[in-house]
Amino acid sequence: MSRESYRQCRLTRKTPYGLETRVTWVPVEFSVPGDVIKLRDGGEWSDGWVVMDGPLGPVMDKESIDLTRRTKLPSLEQRRSQ
Numbered sequence: 001m002s003r004e005s006y007r008q009c010r011l012t013r014k015t016p017y018g019l020e021t022r023v024t025w026v027p028v029e030f031s032v033p034g035d036v037i038k039l040r041d042g043g044e045w046s047d048g049w050v051v052m053d054g055p056l057g058p059v060m061d062k063e064s065i066d067l068t069r070r071t072k073l074p075s076l077e078q079r080r081s082q
Contacts, residue, residue: 003061007031
């Protein structure tokens, strides 16, 4: 079974209120700097997102991304007290 790979990228788009920026996981084939893509957020699609720079991290599959989101990292206070 082939798994789709993702890269974490910084995206921007113009809105009536200014420039909106988002860092998100994008399928590798859509993670080319300068490309304009659509994002799905909560079942709704928004377009006009420009991939600003290449990968900000490693290429990962969806299961690995879900695992990293569930992993609880220590807070700054917890790290300072160690």
